[in-house]
């Protein structure tokens with residue numbers, strides 16, 4: 001097995017202390033009390049994407065992943081062919097949630113919010129809209145695959161009631177032939193599968 005650099009040129013996160021935009025490998029975790037977590041209100045709208053949004057969708061995919069095709073749950077999803085929800089701030093795309101119906105469940109293929117809009121409930125609103133979409137179509141479960149290094153997404157989904165039900169050990173290495181350095185330089189090796197019933201009875 002080799003170790004590959006996952007050289008993403010674009011920032012995925014923003015430092016809450018100095019506002020520097022951070023590529024994935026430079027980002028670090030910190031623990032703080034909920035009272036002091038930086039955030040704040042922002043006006044945004046969540047809606048289903050239209051054909052005219054395609055260019056903006058391709059751009060956020062490129063910035064988040066460097067591609068528009070995503071491997072998850074043993075298949076390849078084309079984001080531009082998916083069911084896409086977007087969040088807009090001042091008429092510009094701030095975040096994307098791409099989903100698909102697979103084996104009778106709603107699968108979240110990609111969720112990405114631009115760094116300048118993170119921590120202001122945009123991701124949560126997109127996720128709630130996806131869960132409502134599943135409910136309106138009678139789909140019982142929402143599933144998502146997260147790589148082992150992506151601690152912010154593992155936190156985010158578990159905070160929203162998702163639980164881990166399977167881990168595809170080594171799947172990411174098997175797919176690409178090498179272990180890429182992901183969030184904070186942690187090696188991406190395993191695909192962690194989480195799910196949440198649409199009717200969450202917690």
Ligand SMILES: CC(C)(COP(=O)(O)OP(=O)(O)OC[C@H]1O[C@@H](n2cnc3c(N)ncnc32)[C@H](O)[C@@H]1OP(=O)(O)O)[C@@H](O)C(=O)NCCC(=O)NCCS
Pocket residue numbers: 012013014037064065111112113114117118119120121122123124125152153156159
């Ligand atoms: C994970 C992500 C989708 C969350 O979206 P968001 O709009 O920032 O989320 P919200 O504002 O709704 O906040 C949800 C939770 O995440 C926390 N959060 C958001 N940004 C955070 C940050 N930078 N650091 C720590 N926690 C953060 C919020 O405090 C909140 O926690 P709480 O429920 O305990 O209060 C977003 O941070 C993101 O897109 N990250 C980049 C992912 C990416 O593109 N990766 C590339 C490879 S896939």
